Amino acid sequence: MEPMRNDPRRYDEARKNLQLHSDEGLARIWKLSCIAAAKIRAWQDVIQEERARRRHLEQQSESEP
Helix, strand or coil: CCCHHHCHHHHHHHHHHHHHHHHHHHHHHHHHHHHHHHHHHHHHHHHHHHHHHHHHHHHHHHHCC
């Protein structure tokens, strides 16, 4: 079997396949990073709401005799 670089058609086909897989991989990484960012924002909202709730409860308990 001769090396791929000696056959330009096989080399080009392999290069295109590699680029396709690379692009698919990048798209998957981008999608997963967007999902992760959305989950982080959601958790930040939950934490912020919980902190506000606790502050409110603390203020209520301080104002009560």
